[in-house]
Amino acid sequence: MSEEKMISLDSIDDQLIKKAEAEGVETMWDRKKAMKTPCGFGEQGVCCRICAMGPCRVSPVEGKGAQRGICGATADTIVARNFARMVAAGTSAHSDHARDIAHVMHMASRDGAYNIKDEKKLLALAEEWEVKTEGRDIYDIAHEVAEVALNEFGKPFGTLRFPKRAPAPRQKIWEELDIVPRAIDREIATVMHSTSIGCTADAESMLRIAMRTSLSNGWGGSMMGTELSDIVFGTPTPRMTEANLGVLEENQVNILLHGHDPSLSEAVVLAANDPEIIKLAEEVGAEGINLAGMCCTGNEVTMRHGVKIAGTFYQQELAVLTGVIEAVIVDVQCIFPSLTPVTSCYHTKFITTSPKAKVEGATHIEFHEVTALESAKAIVREAVLNYGNRKKEKIFIPESKTQAITGYSVEAVVKQLDRVVNSHIDPQGTVKPLADVLKAGVLRGAAGIVGCNNPKTRHEYSHIEIMKKLIANDVIVVTTGCAAQAAAKAGLLSKDAVKLAGKGLQAVCELVDIPPVIHLGSCVDNTRILKIVSAVADLMGVDNCDLPVVGVAPEWMSEKAVGIGLYVVSSGIDVFLGVTPPVTGSKHFTDILTNKIEDMTGAKFFVNTNPHELTDMMLARIEEKRTKLEQKL
Ligand code: SF4
Ligand code: FE2
CATH class of the missing domain: 3.40.50.2030 (Rossmann fold)
Known part of the structure; x- marks a missing residue:
């Protein structure tokens, strides 16, 4: 195959896709082929499904075909509304992630699974948010800061706190445009309201509403996700790691950590190093437990623990094709439902852990932050006990892996x-x-x-x-x-x-x-x-x-x-x-x-x-x- 015709820049992906074909496993590329040409209306954003008088597909060409939906919405309105809804959905994903981290910080304790790892960062945030620190226990401060963070989602008055971190001229622009974000949930709700039938029908106004919502993500939910994760799980420092599917180990229990929320992955890292679990791995004949990360969870654990990177989001099916993954453990976001049929072709267990992202056909073991370590141990145990079920004839670990330095926080x-x-x-x-x-x-x-x-x-x-x-x-x-x-x-x-x-x-x-x-x-x-x-x-x-x-x-x-x-x-x-x-x-x-x-x-x-x-x-x-x-x- 000529280089340009390869599906991926990484040749091992093409090797694994061939393995999938040989073993009759369907991957995203088969489905992409079956999809044929994408819907032109959807691709151009002119399909509206907002009410039941439609769906309406208006023409993207001016003066030709249906120019308005049944309610009279133009292509400009429909495109702007669809775009704003994408912004709202994206904002909700990152911000809900942050909300979960804030809850974890609220339950952090000295002797629990979640502690305060970066006291300096916590104290700086407490000062920024005017939370009293003098003479107080660090955990009391943490709990109050978490409460302030949680109130950023639904406070009835005022605007978010983090936008004040932006340069003064930037803040002025936001004020003039009237897009300083208020509460995070409120901005998401406003987009959902304004995009509903019979609301905003002015593209520029719609965009401004979407901009304010996006800022409630960048200077709200997402920023909170980063800050609070650093406080609870540690601010990353540069560390060496390796990347690509060659990090999988033939003689170890391989666990693929995929998703986004570090509260699960941090607990899994602890569980995989628990003496009881290590002993269990020895009992099943494995030389150890090899954690490998994927997608953003992969980034979170590599930058704080140096956990090796199995690969990117699109390699999730390919990782299973190696035949040596005992479990794919997931939480939320970017998880292919196709992991159910793909894992069923191998011994791999596909374990969902969040009630927000259950997948039909997966093994659901709910992860509870309150009992994080026990919960994570129950999940890891499933993977370890699956080690003996590998199908030897299906094993293929690509040799490719590369050295990398990860973990540059702002502080680093x-x-x-x-x-x-x-x-x-x-x-x-x-x-x-x-x-x-x-x-x-x-x-x-x-x-x-x-x-x-x-x-x-x-x-x-x-x-x-x-x-x-x-x-x-x-x-x-x-x-x-x-x-x-x-x-x-x-x-x-x-x-x-x-x-x-x-x-x-x-x-x-x-x-x-x-x-x-x-x-x-x-x-x-x-x-x-x-x-x-x-x-x-x-x-x-x-x-x-x-x-x-x-x-x-x-x-x-x-x-x-x-x-x-x-x-x-x-x-x-x-x-x-x-x-x-x-x-x-x-x-x-x-x-x-x-x-x-x-x-x-x-x-x-x-x-x-x-x-x-x-x-x-x-x-x-x-x-x-x-x-x-x-x-x-
Ligand atoms: Fe059609 Fe208007 Fe309903 Fe959208 S909101 S589906 S354009 S009638
Ligand atoms: Fe991501």
Whole structure:
């Protein structure tokens, strides 16, 4: 097969897909083929199913075919409503995740499964939120901070707390646009209300409502998810790990941890190291228990424990095809229902744990945070006891695995930057060195490459091509989500990759001792990017939109990505998409997203399905911003 025709950039994926064909196992690529051409109306966002007078499919072409739905909704209205609902759904996913972490923090105790791992961060947040700390037990403080966090979801008055972290000019823009987010649940409910039959029928107004909701994610739920996770599970520090399906071990119990919420995965890490469970593994003849992470759960546990990365979201079926996974343990989000039929072809147990994401045919063992360790042990025990059921003739572990450094929190990035600070002149513990090299042009800019995989693209090709081209042009890359795992697999999260960087970036990497592509965590951790960008903007006395910084989602697919994209643009950072969003049925709405929104926020969306052209667009935009910044400073 010629290289371009391969489904994935990673050749082992094509090997495993062939294995699936030989063993009669259906994968996402078979289903993609069976799906044939996608529905053109859906693809362009002009199908409305909001009421039972419809569904209405209006024509994306002006003056031709049905121009309005039965209620009179135009393509502009329908597209804008559909887009807003995607933002609301994405916001709900990240924010509900955060709510669960807040509950976990509320139940944290000295002798329980969940403790306070980063007291300094807790105290800083307590101070920010005006929670009294003096003379109080750290756990009392934690519980009160958790309560304040939980109130952010439904408080009846006022606005969210985290947006006050944004640079002052940014906050002013939000105030002027009237998009400062109020309570998180309220913003989601407002979108659901305003998009219902007979409500908002003005595309720009709909977008503003969606922007406010997206900000309740970026500067609300997601940011809370990151902050509270760091407090309870520990703020990540750089650590070595390995990535790709070659991390699976033939002689050990392999557990694939897939999903998003670290409260489960942290407990599973504890359970897998419990003497009773280790003894059980020995009794069944295994040499140990090998945890391997996937998707954002994979990012959470690798950055805090160095747990190896099995792969990205799209490898979930392929991992099972190796025949050596005893259990796929999942919680919420990005879990293919197809894991039921795929695991049934092997000995693998597919264990769901959350009442929010039960899957037909899976073994459901509910995970209870109150009894976290016991609960996780019951789940891990199932995996261990399954070790003897492997079908030897079906085993194939690809050899491929790559060294990677993960776990750069904002704090870790600042610590690395401290290496170049002359403590007599500069204050330590700031992003000043980063601001300096950006200002001087040693680094031309910075890019946050995030998001999922999508079978509309050749897997990982866009992620990796874009990353390589950017670093070669002295643009430092930070990455999260499945994009980060693609980078790990391609060797870009290692210091060896410095040789692929341009001279300026090489010098910075050597001085600061970092790889050219930096792992910043899971999808909720995109808020780490917001924090770094805002800190640099503050330091330079400018707004986020003045910086030569871009957000990129080359292979995005989920509603969560739409929610992220919009909060990034609303935060003043351009977003470059490698997959076209379902908005092209409305010229007007597409024009707002790719053009007019810049007048409001100083940033906009760029779309191009060719990764090389998309990167050229980024580099041009970075230079454009640089010129304007020089004039401003
Ligand atoms: Fe059709 Fe309007 Fe109902 Fe949508 S809301 S389905 S466009 S009648
Ligand atoms: Fe994710």
